[in-house]
Amino acid sequence: EITKEQRTLMKVIVDAYSTHQIPQDVAKKLLQEQYSADENFLLLTEMATSQVQVLVEFTKNIPGFLSLDREDQIALLKGSAVEAMFLRSAQVFSRKMPSGQTEVLEERIRKSGISEEFIIPMFNFYKSIVSLHMVQEEQALLTTITILTPDRPYVKDQQAVERIQETMLELLRKLCVLQRPQEPQYFARLLGRLTELRTLSHYHAEMLTSWRTNDHKFTPLLCEIWDVQ
Numbered sequence: 542e543i544t545k546e547q548r549t550l551m552k553v554i555v556d557a558y559s560t561h562q563i564p565q566d567v568a569k570k571l572l573q574e575q576y577s578a579d580e581n582f583l584l585l586t587e588m589a590t591s592q593v594q595v596l597v598e599f600t601k602n603i604p605g606f607l608s609l610d611r612e613d614q615i616a617l618l619k620g621s622a623v624e625a626m627f628l629r630s631a632q633v634f635s636r637k638m639p640s641g642q643t644e645v646l647e648e649r650i651r652k653s654g655i656s657e658e659f660i661i662p663m664f665n666f667y668k669s670i671v672s673l674h675m676v677q678e679e680q681a682l683l684t685t686i687t688i689l690t691p692d693r694p695y696v697k698d699q700q701a702v703e704r705i706q707e708t709m710l711e712l713l714r715k716l717c718v719l720q721r722p723q724e725p726q727y728f729a730r731l732l733g734r735l736t737e738l739r740t741l742s743h744y745h746a747e748m749l750t751s752w753r754t755n756d757h758k759f760t761p762l763l764c765e766i767w768d769v770q
């Protein structure tokens with residue numbers, strides 16, 4: 542019951558998702574550098590910067606995205622970057638990396654100057670994503686749906702965004718039914734994660750403020766996407 546064009550759409554999105562990844566030499570740094578709060582912060586900043594570049598390339602491959610109003614494209618990227626990065630970094634925890642990247646990433650996030658009040662919901666979210674055992678198609682579509690959220694700040698033509706998002710939601714719904722016939726609620730559970738992402742996105746704004754209060758510097762790309770400095 543997945544149509545031919547839906548199959549093509551799925552392939553385009555999954556190919557883009559698996560093509561655009563953080564380069565191995567950047568990811569490997571997680572294992573190499575020392576452990577201090579400052580060193581961890583620097584590494585995570587490098588990861589986030591690389592991840593944003595990867596995210597922009599992935600987004601350009603979402604069918605229909607480049608036909609949106611240019612300013613709306615920017616508004617969608619700025620509004621969804623943190624949420625997309627939560628989803629992407631969650632995969633590292635799902636994959637149980639052979640090289641022990643998972644433990645190292647968790648350690649560095651826990652010791653990078655983020656206050657406990659944000660660490661708790663953050664790792665609860667990671668646990669909830671890992672427990673879903675999403676397949677690649679679901680991860681790619683969930684990230685796409687997050688990026689195509691119409692009600693981000695400053696989006697002018699929300700209708701146009703809604704139309705593309707609806708196509709992706711319908712495809713994900715069908716995939717969930719096919720993938721998990723014995724779990725009719727699975728699609729709803731995936732969408733429930735998007736609600737949790739919004740909350741984390743608000744926490745994240747406060748994380749940024751507290752890092753900046755402690756005079757932590759971000760890269761130009763992160764300053765631009767997060768409207769800081």
Ligand SMILES: CC(C)c1onc(-c2c(Cl)cccc2Cl)c1COc1ccc(-c2ccc3c(C(=O)O)csc3c2)cc1
Nearest residue numbers: 562563568582585586588589592623626627629630633650
């Ligand atoms: C500026 C910085 C301090 C920051 O501010 N908020 C957050 C931040 C945090 Cl701390 C949590 C969640 C979201 C954000 Cl933006 C961050 C760090 O953001 C990260 C973004 C992305 C990765 C990330 C993704 C994929 C992969 C892969 C892979 O795919 O093979 C291998 S290693 C790796 C690493 C880590 C950290």
